Each structure stands twice: as C-alpha cells, then as structure tokens.
Amino acid sequence: DLSLSPRVNAVKPSKTVAISDLATALVQAGVPVIRLAAGEPDFDTPLPIAEAGINAIREGYTRYTPNAGTMELRQAICRKLKEENGITYTPDQVVVSNGAKQSLAQAVLAVCSPGDEVIIPAPFWVSYPEMARLADATPVILPTSISDNFLLDPKLLESKITERSRLLILCSPSNPTGSVYPKVLLAEIARIVAKHPKLLVLSDEIYEHIIYAPATHTSFASLPGMWDRTLTVNGFSKAFAMTGWRLGYIAGPKHFIAACGKIQSQLTSGASSIAQKAAVAALGLGYAGGEPVATMVKAFRERRDFLVKSFKEIDGVKISEPQGAFYLFLDFSFYYGRAAEGFGKIEDSESLCRYLLDVGQVALVPGSAFGDDTCIRISYAESLTTLQAAVERIKKSLARLS
Numbered sequence: 543d544l545s546l547s548p549r550v551n552a553v554k555p556s557k558t559v560a561i562s563d564l565a566t567a568l569v570q571a572g573v574p575v576i577r578l579a580a581g582e583p584d585f586d587t588p589l590p591i592a593e594a595g596i597n598a599i600r601e602g603y604t605r606y607t608p609n610a611g612t613m614e615l616r617q618a619i620c621r622k623l624k625e626e627n628g629i630t631y632t633p634d635q636v637v638v639s640n641g642a643k644q645s646l647a648q649a650v651l652a653v654c655s656p657g658d659e660v661i662i663p664a665p666f667w668v669s670y671p672e673m674a675r676l677a678d679a680t681p682v683i684l685p686t687s688i689s690d691n692f693l694l695d696p697k698l699l700e701s702k703i704t705e706r707s708r709l710l711i712l713c714s715p716s717n718p719t720g721s722v723y724p725k726v727l728l729a730e731i732a733r734i735v736a737k738h739p740k741l742l743v744l745s746d747e748i749y750e751h752i753i754y755a756p757a758t759h760t761s762f763a764s765l766p767g768m769w770d771r772t773l774t775v776n777g778f779s780k781a782f783a784m785t786g787w788r789l790g791y792i793a794g795p796k797h798f799i800a801a802c803g804k805i806q807s808q809l810t811s812g813a814s815s816i817a818q819k820a821a822v823a824a825l826g827l828g829y830a831g832g833e834p835v836a837t838m839v840k841a842f843r844e845r846r847d848f849l850v851k852s853f854k855e856i857d858g859v860k861i862s863e864p865q866g867a868f869y870l871f872l873d874f875s876f877y878y879g880r881a882a883e884g885f886g887k888i889e890d891s892e893s894l895c896r897y898l899l900d901v902g903q904v905a906l907v908p909g910s911a912f913g914d915d916t917c918i919r920i921s922y923a924e925s926l927t928t929l930q931a932a933v934e935r936i937k938k939s940l941a942r943l944s
C-alpha cells in the first residue's frame with residue numbers, strides 16, 4: 543500500500559514556504575509583489591568571506607572533511623564562544639552541520655525519547671514543534687503576550703514542567719518577534735531548570751549579532767550551573783549573510799554532542815569543505831563579526847526604527863519594539879471581523895495575509911504559522927525604499943477595511 547509513516551503524517555508542512563511560493567508565483571506572473579516573508583538577509587556575503595570560499599575551490603580544498611567539521615573551524619568556534627559568549631568548549635564538544643536547522647534537528651533527535659515533552663514558548667520558529675514531532679516527542683507550547691514583549695513567564699514555565707519534560711527550546715534574539723531575553727530573566731529560568739535534572743535547554747542563538755543596543759545577548763550556557771544543561775546552537779546564515787552556504791553548529795557536553803555527531807555521520811557526514819573555509823574567515827572578521835557585520839546591523843536598525851515609527855501611526859496595530867533579529871511581529875487583530883468589497887471578511891492572520899497579498903501586493907507571514915494568530919510577521923531584510931512602499935500599500939489596504 544502507498545501509506546506514509548505516522549511520523550511524517552504528524553508533521554505540518556511549512557506555511558512560510560506556502561506563502562513564499564504563492565508570492566513568487568505572483569511575481570513570475572508579472573504582479574509587482576513586495577516580498578517581506580523571507581527569513582534571509584538582503585545583503586551579499588561580505589567579500590573576505592566569499593573570497594575564502596573561492597580560494598578553497600582554487601586550492602582544491604574540495605574533499606570530504608571530518609564528520610564533526612574541520613579542526614580549524616571547530617577551534618575558531620571554540621575561541622569565538624569563549625571570547626564573545628563566555629563559554630568554554632573544546633573542539634570535541636562542537637559539531638558543525640549543514641545549517642543551524644540541522645544542528646537543532648539532530649539535538650532533538652539525540653535527546654528525546656518517544657513521549658518526551660519539548661517545551662516551546664510561542665511565538666516560536668516554525669520548525670521547533672515539527673522537529674519534536676519528527677522525534678516522536680510532544681511539543682508543549684507556552685504562550686507569551688505582546689504586552690510582556692513575548693518573553694516567557696517563568697511561573698508559567700514552572701507550572702508546565704512534568705516528569706516527561708526533556709527539552710526547553712529558547713530563541714534569543716527571537717524569530718519571529720525580535721525579542722531579546724534579558725540576563726535577569728534567563729537567570730530566573732536557569733533557577734527553574736536547575737531544579738529539574740532531566741531538563742535540558744536548547745539555546746538557539748543564531749540572531750546573536752543582530753541586536754540593537756542597549757539590548758545585549760546572554761548565552762544560556764554561561765549562566766551559573768547551566769553549562770552541563772545547555773546545548774548552544776549558532777550559525778553563519780543570519781549575521782554573516784551566508785544563508786546559501788549552509789553552515790551552523792552545536793556545542794555542549796560531549797555526551798550529547800557525540801550523539802549529535804553520530805546521527806550526522808549516518809545522515810549527511812561533514813558539512814561543505816568550501817563553506818567551512820569561508821566560515822573560518824567569517825570568524826576572523828573580528829569581535830562580533832567586525833565592521834562588515836556592524837554595517838549590516840546598522841542598516842537593520844534604521845529599518846526597524848522606520849517600521850516601528852510607521853506602524854505606531856496606524857490605527858489599532860499593537861507593537862512590541864524588537865530588540866534584535868530582522869522581524870516585526872505586529873498584532874493586527876483589531877482588523878479581524880472587518881471586510882473589504884470584493885474580498886469578504888478578514889477572519890484571522892491567514893486571511894489578513896491573503897488580503898494584503900491580493901489587494902496590497904505585499905507578502906507577509908501569518909502569525910498562526912508561529913503559534914500566535916493575532917499577529918503577522920514582517921521581515922525587514924529589504925531596503926528602506928522598498929519598506930516605505932510596503933508601508934504605504936499596507937496602510938491603504940487596511941484603510942479599505944470596514
């Protein structure tokens with residue numbers, strides 16, 4: 543028979559992919575859609591990094607690398623984690639993968655038994671609950687609110703921990719909200735984690751460098767007592783505009799990291815040799831990515847400021863000013879229940895996104911994809927000029943709803 547495994551049947555397809563595909567189809571059909579749905583910097587990979595990749599090819603550095611990544615790169619990662627994050631790892635406590643996504647998926651597979659609970663604060667990055675399901679674990683979603691800047695309430699966390707709780711996934715700065723966890727809040731969470739010896743924290747720090755002062759990044763593993771209990775994930779896609787190079791990594795206690803490496807050895811083996819050379823160059827750019835990253839972060843900050851100011855002027859839109867990443871997660875629920883001529887009623891984040899795409903020709907992602915139907919995610923990895931045009935289109939479209 544042609545049936546599929548129950549594992550894959552339990553997994554939802556990505557809504558972000560669905561809306562991006564629709565937007566792309568519209569653009570191909572000649573409709574001038576502004577696409578603000580992707581989670582990808584609009585910048586090119588900084589030249590010194592790209593050149594290191596080109597040199598790797600020229601020099602014939604094009605063969606298999608060790609499963610866990612080259613020693614050169616893992617040593618550079620250990621230096622980075624020590625200097626920038628205050629966490630000490632040795633190269634055998636690091637596994638380099640084809641993107642942070644693979645690092646996260648392998649970690650979930652390595653630690654979860656069937657029926658284990660994976661605690662995920664919402665709004666969450668779309669893949670976390672599905673990774674839990676792929677590991678036959680159960681996602682336990684903990685809501686947060688826009689008035690708390692989408693930060694997890696430690697009391698709620700404490701009340702939801704059970705015998706089966708195995709993993710808590712934290713993402714700071716966050717996709718989709720841009721929230722940054724302050725150190726004091728992480729310390730409170732750490733005190734709760736410490737009381738539950740089976741519970742590990744999977745800390746997704748991929749947006750670490752895209753952060754707006756005075757906000758600062760704290761690595762969960764650097765908190766007292768948390769080194770043993772944390773798996774730290776980071777990567778090159780976002781900060782270094784290297785999405786297509788596919789490179790991320792995980793660091794943590796050897797017992798868990800070796801297990802992640804074992805899974806990888808049977809799935810994909812070592813990541814691209816070329817990308818790893820480029821990554822060494824990225825880590826060589828200086829503290830927090832040096833000048834090239836600072837330039838991109840400055841541009842992201844200007845765009846954030848422009849969008850926050852613009853949306854504050856629109857009736858009914860609620861905002862939590864993002865402190866990092868390149869997303870705004872705006873509450874548009876004020877407009878639910880309204881209708882436009884020729885379109886019908888806006889029921890939820892999905893129909894509002896469809897309306898803004900059809901009528902406003904702006905592609906955004908419905909909050910339902912991230913576990914919060916009151917909101918919509920806007921990615922500001924686009925030029926200020928494009929963002930200005932997008933705001934005008936959104937404003938006009940919303941004004942037509944009554």
Ligand code: PLP
Nearest residue numbers: 581641642643667717777779790
């Ligand atoms: N984690 C978060 C929160 C993300 O937004 C992304 C990318 O969208 C990833 C992980 C995966 O990044 P990559 O696999 O490109 O390293």
